Amino acid sequence: MNSMLPTVVILLLAQMSQTLPSLYHRGWLWLLQEGDGCGVCQQDLCPEPHGCVAGTVLDVCDCCPECGNAEGQICDLDNTNHFYGRCGEDLECLLDTSSTSFGEILEPQCTCRSQESVCGSNGKTYSNICSFKEASYRNRESTLSLAHMGPCETVPWITSPPRDVHNITGNDIIFGCEVLAYPLALVEWRKKGNENFLPGDDTHISIQARGGPERYGITGWLQIQGLKKTDEGIYTCYTRNKYGEVFASARLSVYDPDSPKAMQMSLKRQDRKYIRDEEEDENDDFQISGDDEY
Numbered sequence: 001m002n003s004m005l006p007t008v009v010i011l012l013l014a015q016m017s018q019t020l021p022s023l024y025h026r027g028w029l030w031l032l033q034e035g036d037g038c039g040v041c042q043q044d045l046c047p048e049p050h051g052c053v054a055g056t057v058l059d060v061c062d063c064c065p066e067c068g069n070a071e072g073q074i075c076d077l078d079n080t081n082h083f084y085g086r087c088g089e090d091l092e093c094l095l096d097t098s099s100t101s102f103g104e105i106l107e108p109q110c111t112c113r114s115q116e117s118v119c120g121s122n123g124k125t126y127s128n129i130c131s132f133k134e135a136s137y138r139n140r141e142s143t144l145s146l147a148h149m150g151p152c153e154t155v156p157w158i159t160s161p162p163r164d165v166h167n168i169t170g171n172d173i174i175f176g177c178e179v180l181a182y183p184l185a186l187v188e189w190r191k192k193g194n195e196n197f198l199p200g201d202d203t204h205i206s207i208q209a210r211g212g213p214e215r216y217g218i219t220g221w222l223q224i225q226g227l228k229k230t231d232e233g234i235y236t237c238y239t240r241n242k243y244g245e246v247f248a249s250a251r252l253s254v255y256d257p258d259s260p261k262a263m264q265m266s267l268k269r270q271d272r273k274y275i276r277d278e279e280e281d282e283n284d285d286f287q288i289s290g291d292d293e294y
Contacts (some may be wrong), residue, residue, distance in 0.1 A: 038060070038061035038063065039061075041062075041063035042063075043064065046063065046065065049065055049067045051067070052066075052088070052137065053067075053070050053134045053137045053138055054067070054068040054069060054087070054088025054089060054110070054130070054133070054137070055068050055088045055089035055137070056068060056088070057085075057086045057088060057089075058086075060082040066085070067085075067088070068085070068086055068087055068088025068089065068091065068110075069086065069087050069088060069091070070088060070091075070110060070130075070134060071091060071110050071111065071112055071128075071130045072109055072110065073087075073109065074107050074108065074109060074110075075087050075093035075108050075110045077093050077108040088110070088130075089130075089133060090113050090114065090129050090130050091110040091111065091112055091130055092110070093108045093109070093110060094108060094109065094111045095109075096109055096111070112128040114129055115128050116128060116149060116150065117149075117150060117215065117216070118132050118146060118147075118149055118150070118151075119147040119149075119150060119151060119152035120132055120144055120145070120146065120147060120152070121143070121146070122142075122144055123152050123154055125151040125154075125180075127215065129146075132146065151182040151216055152182065153182055153183065153243065154182065154243060155241070155244035155245075155246060156179050156180065156181030156185035156239045156240065156241055156243075156244070156246055157179070157180055157181070157246060158177060158178065158179050158246060158247075158248045159178045159180050159217070160177065161177060161237065161248035161250070162175040162176060162222075162235065162237050162248060162249070162250035163175075164250050164252075164253070165250065165251075165252050165253070166253045166255070167227055167252075167253075167254060167255070167265075168227070168254070168256070168265070169228060169254055169255070169256055170226055170227060170257070171226075171227050172223065172226065172227070173224050173227060174221055174222065174223045174224075175189070175221065175222040175223075175235055175237070175252075176220070176221055177189075177219070177220045177221075177222075177237035177239070177248065178218075178219045179217060179218050179219070179220070179237075179239045180214060180217045181217075181218075181241050182216045182241075183242060184211075184216065184218060184241065185241045186239065186240055187209050187219075187220030187237060187239045188207075188237075188238045188239075189220070189236065189238070190236050190238060191233050191234070191235050191236075192233055192234040192236065192249075193233065197238075204225045204226050204228075205222070205223070205224050205225075206222075206223050206225075207220065207221065207222050207223070208221045209221070218239075222235060227254050228254070229254050231252060231254055232252055232253060232254040233251070234249050234251050234252075235250055235251075235252060236248070236249040237249070
């Protein structure tokens with residue numbers, strides 16, 4: 001009976017390893033299989049790794065190639081531990097202390113050695129050489145290659161266009177528009193039927209813009225305070241740089257407070273508020289019952 005115990009443990013750990021995230025590609029099963037010693041390296045017996053998006057590295061015995069950990073995955077910080085695995089090509093294992101709160105346990109992660117953007121032959125800008133290589137490994141059937149270091153110079157593209165808005169007179173609304181471009185693009189707003197860019201001399205309309213949220217990105221907002229029926233219409237976000245111009249539009253619908261549509265919108269808001277209140281009450285009840293157990 002006792003002789004069967006190690007076999008049972010290994011089988012249970014093998015089943016558990018299938019449910020763990022891909023970032024734990026080693027773990028207890030690996031430790032049980034490898035044991036303490038490396039033995040003689042026989043490279044002709046090494047299994048061929050597949051699907052390695054971060055390239056291959058040598059195993060802990062410096063014998064067989066295995067998949068390296070990708071950017072953002074947990075890794076072994078030094079050679080004294082061999083649990084999570086080594087980082088892949090152009091990556092190093094570092095502790096990220098930039099966003100750590102008090103009392104939080106630091107975990108080493110694979111970080112790209114270079115944070116310079118690169119341009120792919122598909123005209124897409126990648127945040128660094130590691131993300132480019134990962135995309136290349138994932139699409140081996142394509143002919144993706146490195147065009148040059150630094151971002152691609154292209155026509156802007158709108159990653160998050162403005163969305164249609166329905167509201168009631170007297171309320172405030174905001175349209176948003178997120179753009180990626182290099183060189184950085186200019187973001188402007190226009191209402192259909194008006195050839196001039198907003199806000200013009202209209203004091204209840206304002207526009208803002210700032211960089212981000214992504215590198216080489218810019219986000220623009222159009223805000224209308226104290227909606228009027230005359231504000232109803234189609235609003236367009238225009239963005240341009242020296243390579244070209246693109247745009248995206250959204251419709252603003254404005255209703256009087258006593259109109260059937262406004263009453264319907266009010267009922268929907270009340271229903272959503274009631275559902276949120278019910279969910280909060282249920283969460284409070286759960287926390288109270290959970291506290292009673294201790």
